[in-house]
Amino acid sequence: MKIQKYVAPNMPEAMKKIRAELGNDAVILHSKVIYTGGFLGLFKKRNIEVLAAIDPSISDTPIPPQTKNREVRNSVLIKEPSSRIEPINQAGSSIANKEKKISDFPDIAKQLDEINQNVQAFGERSNNVSFSIPTPIKNVVKLLDKQEINEMIKARLVKDLVAKWYAAGEDVLDVHVFKWAQAFLLGEISPYSFGEVSLSKKYINVIGPTGVGKTTTLAKIAANIILKQQKTVGFITTDTYRIGAIEQLKTYANILDVPLEVCYSMEDFEHATKKLKDCDVILIDTAGRNFRNKKYVEDLMQVVDYKREMETLLVLSMTAKQKDLEEIYKQFSAINIDSFVFTKLDETSSYGAMINLIVTCKKGVAYMTTGQNVPDDIVPATPLELVNKIIEVDEE
Template identity: 50%
Template sequence: MKVKKYIASSMPEAMKQIRAELGNEAVILNSRVVHTGGVFGFFKKRSIEVMAAVDPKLEIEKKPLTKPASPQKRTPAFHSPKKAEEPIREVTLQSDIKPSAELIKEISDLKRMMTNLANTQQSGPSYPEAIKKFQALLNEQELDKNLQDQVLSVLLEKWYLSGGGAVDTELLACLETELEKEIDGIPFGGISFNKKYINVAGPTGVGKTTTLAKMAAECVIKHKKKVAFITTDTYRIAAIDQLKIYAKILYVPLEVCYTIEDFKQAAEKLKDNDLILIDTAGRNFRNKQYVEDLQNVIDFEKDMETFLVLSLTAKQRDMEDIYSQFSIIDIDKLIFTKADETSTYGAMYNIIHKYRKGAAYITNGQDVPDDILAAEPDVIVKQLLGTIK
């Protein structure tokens, strides 16, 4: 029996190597997680070690062989003449050894697994039933396919190493951990209170004004900050009136600005406040001129923290276009609104992961000051998986 050890990044990768080298008849003898490399014991790479074997063929045939010709030598006269060489006959070795029923089953299971792996490029990976339910969930949530493959391969490895005994709660916890790891290191959280000016930008209809009021209420009620409003949304009278109502409820001043000069005057007038929250006009995000107009009204050289507001009811492609258009200004974090109006949150995770831009808040209703969550990696993942409380 030929036995060989393989080290790969995941079980599916190891299975591909085994199939390529040992063929479809190979069987897995053992598997375990190992850590290799690293410096002084740190930064070791997590891999999986698999011992695989393949049985020799039960029938071995040898082709007729011919002895190589010997160099001619002078034969002494007293030697008898050399006998004619007899050809070596073809030899066939027939084995009476029969594989056990257990070995036949293992080989059959492995062949089926290898066939599934062979079809991966055409129809995607085929997972055990325990993993398929999580694959269906991530598909339904429209999580990026490459991210799906990455996190599901970790689940598959855990399932293999548990001998197929990992329960749903264990696999779900593993999935949450892997998804959080993917966005680890990206700055999350609400207002930092390191900047005096808080700018809320975004396209029309995403709920910027209501979100701004929720943020202001949190600053006033929870953090005891002295807050003021500036609005540059002079295109909609209703928006100014709405913000005036919130300003009156929270007992905070409000200034309306039409030009950059107005903005500078308002900033000077409100300089004694701890925070100045700025509401901007919402217009067609496909019009690049609109974003450029922001720079003609707001002084971005100020001590400013900018949040881009995206609606979770929008398509991911539209979110990406919005981000691209607004990237001419310095975006610190994202705010995702209307979480209560959709059941699909994959685009939110995809955008954060793709642009490495963290989220500040998620809003899930119209109530002020309620219906707003401070965003952290675990909150994003739980919203995605439907486990948020």
């Protein structure tokens, strides 16, 4: 790693020097105020001393201009999301009319009890659906395996579907079983809050690990607040770790014509909130760091005043592994998380992690994003929209 020391009158000037010599992939290791020059101890000049570093293995790779600008679009026109999700209908009346009490059929009740005992052990048998359950239910389980729904949720779902199957009678179509599965998953996640930020709190804080798209997501939320709700917005960024991060948010701020304040400390944060006090909403962008290091999460709490009335969104990429997502949540849970934002849905075909996290962490979802376009590639999350990512049934 190449480490350089820079001295400049202020941080923006220091960053210009660092960017010119080390490039946008450089990281700031340390900064402090120093005093130089003067005469007999008087008239010293205040400067900033910054230690910056760059990994030589990545510094030699030029960044194509089109890549730098990929996330920045000059258009900020709003497009209403297309209504491609149809409501889930209940099973047909012919099925409903056949429903009877299981206790009326002792033989079936005994068989169902045996199946339920197998279902209880289902969570301990990875991908095992060999016990006596109807084929349409096995097909549902195979789909849930493909979507990586966790074993405990699958076990509860199978028990629910088997009970409905025997209560409904023999003339049950596959489509009805899939609709039951949809309804079950809706019941699992519906108790939690969904939908875009309510704006009941002045501050909206976006946190998460590196590379999940926090800054782009922040810009999308800001654009929708400005254009759809006619509110004034201000930006605060504490992401001073990565050289290019401030420039990215500054570009969005210029496009959206909103003020931006950069904070290196809690004192800076207090000054920034005073400067932006006339804004209806203040959105806070935070540094993306290695989530495995708990200290980085603690550093957030040294710069942002979480005692304020604040809504905090944890941004998670759907391209990450389930185990990593759970660990990210655990690390960031030191901060009061209100809801999730799931990003990069366009880069995967497996969405079960969303259901798993909602049920396990007992948190709802504010938004889902499907690309880099600002502000188009973002939709307010709903339980139905999310469940349809897992199981979508065509209407008859």
